[in-house]
Amino acid sequence: MLTSLSQCRYLASETKPERVVEAVSEVAFVGRSNVGKSSLINALCGRDIAYVSGNPGRTRCINIFDAGQGRFLVDLPGYGFAKGPLDEILRWGPMIEGYLASRASLQMVVMVVDAKVGPTPLDSQMALWLNSQEIDFCVTASKIDKVKPSQSLAQKKAVAKFFQISAEEMFWVNSKNKDGIAALRAAILKALG
Numbered sequence: 001m002l003t004s005l006s007q008c009r010y011l012a013s014e015t016k017p018e019r020v021v022e023a024v025s026e027v028a029f030v031g032r033s034n035v036g037k038s039s040l041i042n043a044l045c046g047r048d049i050a051y052v053s054g055n056p057g058r059t060r061c062i063n064i065f066d067a068g069q070g071r072f073l074v075d076l077p078g079y080g081f082a083k084g085p086l087d088e089i090l091r092w093g094p095m096i097e098g099y100l101a102s103r104a105s106l107q108m109v110v111m112v113v114d115a116k117v118g119p120t121p122l123d124s125q126m127a128l129w130l131n132s133q134e135i136d137f138c139v140t141a142s143k144i145d146k147v148k149p150s151q152s153l154a155q156k157k158a159v160a161k162f163f164q165i166s167a168e169e170m171f172w173v174n175s176k177n178k179d180g181i182a183a184l185r186a187a188i189l190k191a192l193g
């Protein structure tokens with residue numbers, strides 16, 4: 001049983017899903033490019049292990065982080081960065097979907113959406129695809145510091161409604177000041193076992 005992510009360290013980067021080493025359990029992060037997936041991993045672990053960039057498309061490989069006891073956190077490239085959404089899906093699709101569909105040890109996917117922008121059609125497509133593969137996912141709204149406090153509750157409800165979940169089931173986080181990070185970390189540790 002893993003009790004902390006503070007020992008998490010970079011393990012490897014792969015472009016071929018079949019080359020990712022076996023894990024006891026793992027949790028992967030998906031979402032639009034630049035939504036803050038890598039920043040979220042750093043906030044969860046309390047250390048800068050994943051590359052963060054202001055330019056979309058920074059993460060280009062399947063990046064594996066070893067949290068100890070064979071438990072992995074997996075940072076994936078974002079989607080929706082190229083002009084044509086379909087082009088983008090086609091470019092990263094085989095790598096991301098190949099990885100997600102092939103990992104028996106995958107316990108949960110963290111679907112990250114921008115709290116202010118809200119979910120996009122590509123997020124909807126990804127959610128449908130995860131459901132079709134029977135892969136459990138939790139929804140995390142990132143960059144909540146960009147949402148005006150007066151709009152926070154309505155926006156939270158709108159994002160939850162999009163995914164047909166209750167607002168309480170969703171994680172609402174700020175990777176910069178760590179708001180909401182502890183709750184998501186607890187859910188990830190539970191999933192990792």
Ligand SMILES: Nc1nc2c(ncn2[C@@H]2O[C@H](COP(=O)(O)OP(=O)(O)OP(=O)(O)O)[C@@H](O)[C@H]2O)c(=O)[nH]1
Binds near residue numbers: 146176
């Ligand atoms: N204001 C604010 N900015 C954030 C937050 N989290 C991430 N960012 C910024 O958002 C930008 C993108 O962050 P990344 O973590 O690289 O995003 P990503 O989803 O990994 O992007 P790709 O690797 O391109 O898919 C960076 O400039 C971060 O500093 C947050 O909670 N609040």
Ligand SMILES: [Mg+2]
Binds near residue numbers: 038051058059076
């Ligand atoms: Mg990234």
